[in-house]
Amino acid sequence: MPRGRSDMRRIREVLRLRDEFGASVRRIAAACRMPRTTVRDYLRRLESADLRFGDVKEWSDEELERRLFPPPPAQPRPLPDWAAVERDLGRRGVTLQLLWQEYLVCHPDGYRYTQFVQRFRDWQAARAVPRMRRDHLPGDALEVDYAGMTLMIGVGADARPAQIFVACLPYSGYIYAEATWTQRSEDWLASHVRLLEHLGGAPARLVPDNLKVGVSHASFYDPTLNPGYHDLAQHYRIAVVPTRVRQPRDKAAVENAVLQVERRVLAPIRDTVFVSLDAANAAIREHLAMLNAAPLSGDKDSCRARILAERERAHLRPLPADRFVPGTWSRYKLAPDYHVVIDGAAYSVPYTAIGKTVDVHATAALISIFLRGRRVACHPRASAGSRTTLEAHQPASHRAVARYTPEHLQAEFAAVGSAATLLFERILAAAEHREQAVRAGLGLLRLGGAHGADRLEQACQAALEANVRSWRYVQRWLTSGGPPPASSDGLGEHANLRGPSYYRN
Known part of the structure; x- marks a missing residue:
């Protein structure tokens, strides 16, 4: 040595x-x-x-x-391929103990475990890459990631693993963690919202990994953020600076925070039975408080929570007055029916956008539709199977068809007069299907457009007095200028019929 x-x-x-x-x-x-x-x-x-x-x-x-102190004479013992050992250690579940046992299978007279480990560490130290020391400024950065460990929540067959979201402020070392069901965009964004509200402010930049929920295209020079993550950054006025691909040292603070959370938060509660996500997060918060309040190894008189409160929180930016509402983005090419379907519910878009690509932002309460960056439609969330159509989004012909309902026609007849209203109600009551009544009602209104509302009211009154519920009766009354002539129910003239003259002979 x-x-x-x-x-x-x-x-x-x-x-x-x-x-x-x-x-x-x-x-x-x-x-x-x-x-x-x-x-x-x-x-x-x-x-x-x-x-x-x-x-x-x-x-x-x-x-x-x-x-x-000359080195002892070298003993002719075989050495493993240390580069291969280092590569294998990166695989899940592989340990130095396992690799040493496999080494002894091939070389029974090889080094014992202590010497095996020591020589491997010496080999690593000789090839260590210099690391640049980073000086962190208060309130400058916030590093985020997910832990490798999960936490089982539920009882028996209903138990399922929850993901652990972890964040760390590099300057103070303050650690935040919470359990969510998934790592999908909704949970990812919601965790950020709760994190910033817990800290009471926003840093200058976020440092995430290249998760797809955060970064849709990884690039050191010009990364492309997921639209939802971009919206969150714009809302809180935070710059997002992702790490390089497969370079965990770019966010060394949160990597260490993940290790601390796994060892000092998750491990102590690993056998606890949690019946809900809220119960698990309550236990996580309790252990996190102890972790952040523990004295630091380099300064026994200080802790992460104190550094945050006394030196870093003042450098965080104030949060906006309105809370960020997480949502998801999707793209649609608008079909000829000028509706987009989100989670089984249909929402209208101006018909002029048919054939064009629209962007849809969906939150728990609102559906917003954008065309070339401009919002052209906004609807409250509806239940699956329903349809929300605004009249302003329809062409004129469709708006007219949309008015072909008994309720709308009743309002139209009320403007004409009481006789017209009563006649339509009788037609509606006698119809075998409401569509028949709608067609008759439309016919009456068209007659009113041709002859005037007053004449239509008189004709409808005449029909009521004659106890007739017929569009044809009203049409004949209007065209003839009065009551239509009585029609003969006979069969008319015919060569085989005897007329009155036959009986005068």
Whole structure:
């Protein structure tokens, strides 16, 4: 094992006292504050190497150590491919213990486990990549991620795993965590909203991983954010700066926070039975409070919660007055029926957008439809199977058809007069299907348009007096200028019928 600089300094001092003063082992040990056995070992090594103080005075520590402590002769033991060992360690469930056992299967006379681990660590240290130390500013960044561990919620066969959302402020090290059912966009965005409200402010930038719910196209130079995540960032005026792909060190603070949450929050409650998500989050909050209040290893008089309260929260931006409402985005090419279907419910769009692509933003309460960035329709959420159609979205012909209902026609007849209203009600009551009554009513209104409302009212009054419920009666009354002539129910003239003259003979 390499010796430190202080060891080399003491060896030089032992050699100087021996050569320049001829000091005894006892006096050298007292002067250097070393055990006499150590002094004897150093002197024996110096004599074996035939070294004098004048020789080693200008030597480097590495040269002096090489001459006094030469490495033991190498033993011809086989070594594994350390690069392959490092790659295998990145696979889920693989440990150094397992890799060492597999190594012994191929090399029974190989190194024991302690030496195996030590040599692997030495190999890693020799190839360690320099890491740049980052200086974090208060309120500048907020790193977010999901833990690898899950938490079972429910009883028996109804139990299901919940995902653990984790966030960390790098400056104070303050940790936030909560359980959600999924990692889908709705839960992802809602977790951010609750996180910012818990902190009481917003940082300058968010640092997520390249999850699809946050980043739809990963790029170091120009990443593309998921539309919902972009909306959240715009609402809170936060810049989103994703990490590089497969570079967890870009968010080292939250990576450590995930480790702390798994060890100090999730592990202690791993056997607790939670019947609901709220119960699980209550337990998580309790253990998180203890974690954030625990003294820091580098400063026993401080903790994460205190640093946040005293030094970082003042640098967070105030939250907007209105709360961000998470929603999902989707795209549709508008069909000829000028409706989009969201979760089984249909919502109208102006018919002029038929054949064009519209963007739909759906929240729990509202459906907003955009055409080229401009909102052209907005509807309250409706239940599955229903249809919401605004009259303004329909062409004129469809608006006219939409008015072909008994209720609408009754309102039209009320404007004409009481006789017209009563006649239509009788037609509606006698019809075998309401569509028959609607058609008759439309015919009457068209007659009113041709002859005037007053004449239509008179004709309807005449029909009521004649106890007739017929559009044809009203039409004949109007065209003839009065009551229509009585029609003969006979069969008319015919060569085989005897007329009145036959009986006068």
